[in-house]
Amino acid sequence: MARVNNWQLGREMSYWYPEERPNKQFAAVFDINKCIACQTCTLACKTTWTSGKGQEYMLWNNVETKPYGFYPLSWDLKLLEMLDGQEWSEDGGRYEGRTIFESAPAGERVLGWRPEDEDYSYPNVGEDDCAGQVDGGASIQMPHMAWFYYLARICNHCTYPACLSACPRGSIYKRPEDGIVLVDQGRCRGYQECVRGCPYKKVFYNAMTGTSEKCIGCFPKIEQGLQPQCFVNCIGKIRLAGWISKPGEERPDNPIDYLVRIKKIALPLFPQFGLEPNVYYIPPIHVPTSFTRQMFGPGVDAAIEAYKAAGAEGDDDLTGLLGLFGSTEEVLARWKRSGDTITGYNDKGEEAVSVPLREPVSIRPSYDKLYQITRVNCP
């Protein structure tokens, strides 16, 4: 085991291989508050990549309802139960518990488990099921007394992938040019060690090809400067793809850096597992943070405050940047606000898109004087 720096934990940790960050790291921000679980992302991925024999059950992208939805069943609960003490320091800056690499039992490279066949049989389990209880006299308040939220998930293309670490024959690799994690389909021998190792359960065994397969980050599109299928087909415009800088090299004009490292409103999924995942979530504002703190780490309360303040207190930079989500098919490497216009730039530094700080809003009077009728204004 080597010692590597995990900035999400605020400390070094043990990992199977030495630290070797890619030249560029694919990263994404998902705004949970905007997801309506329409599953368009799921279908966009499914029809593009996993329509073959043996791939029937695979959802490289899925959207599950939290707290009772999972794909596969209980993917997060099982590991959380296996992982002892997940405490953070009082100021939240340092993870004091052990990661799945540091908790690896004798004879194993990581702490993990493999889903059974049946665990993949209920992709919509818990859909729209509420947590909490509404008693007599209850009213809507923040956070909500009864709540659920939608968690859209893809491979996190982790800096320290557990799948890569668990593979005993080096069939999984992380591309130096973009940090995308891939299974070498020519080399894989289907041992399913990666399925066992990935805590997010985003590697799937294909019984027909005898190999394991996973989200490829739509790398043929990324190579052309385009965002993945699940991003550009998202009708809620909850996703933004880009690049996250190496720790200490963050730039405010990099949209991912700005949201993740500077404003800190987007947080990793289960950072305590230790993989340094590169999909970041703006946490749901209506959910009790006693729940989301375990899922997104100790930065949840501050992230929600900053997110809410963007609109309420006129943080035009943050508000404007959020407007770039879903505005273009191109990967945005840089951004800039000039007055009421927000501009996104591609990898070549060319303007990819410009959006207004706030979309113009016009409200039609309910009474139409011309035709002398009353209309209902639907949003």
Add this chain to the structure above:
Amino acid sequence: MKKTIPKIVLLAFAILVAYASCGGRTVSLSEVVVVPDQQITLDPTDGAWYAHPYHPAKLILQDMVEPRLLEPSTVEVEVTAMTDGKQIAFRLEWVDDSQNDLPGPQAFIDGCAIQLPTEESVSIPAPQMGEEHKAVDIAFWRADWQAIVDGRADEITSIYPNATVDHYPFDAESLKKDPDAKRRMEQRYAPARRLGNNRSGPRKVPVEDLRAEGPGTLSPAKTVSTGKGVRTEKGWSVVISRPVPGFLSKEKSSNIAFAIWQGANRETGARKMRTGWIPLVIRGAENE
């Protein structure tokens, strides 16, 4: 003073007795004896196998490299061998209560393998998959490949009989008149097959040839081996046949190692029961 019989005498006596008779078959405790025969057979149930001595190879845990197997499963494999001068065939028989030949998530396959030094590394490589510059040749049999060779359809319904699939893109009406286009479309969704991964796709033989220079280095090799496996009352009986290596003759012995995977115990890859090197000799021709 108490008289003691020298240990060496006791050992020789034990071997003699064991060799003489063991359930009607002769047993060779210390080495795998390859018996020359007019003709070798791939049929594990052929009576010819019972005319030759077998070696009860004790299996040990693969606990040298992660992921390790920490709980023992199969304890022994009985090995019988014969050669016709060109091919050398090994019959491996072991106890396995359950037949595991259907792949799937968290479903693992029964299998066995033989390992020999390569022509270039006869100076005994490390028994655990060889070592750098001292490669080993491995012939690997799997129960699911055997089922496919025996006629199981290459369809998802072979694994999940109740599966229904609305549509595969390669079953489109427009592709029915163009088999090449259909095949290309099929391979788009099966990159392992497109890349010719030996592990993937329909098979003609249930045995795969591999070469390794240490744990984690297993690579495909030219197909030279064949074989056949059948279920027995006790478990599996498998014949693996390959060309006689150039370094093995009546005058020159070599070494061999075996490995067994029990699917029910979720054994796969490095999680296996294995032997160390066992002496391999050609001895006792039919007409000698």
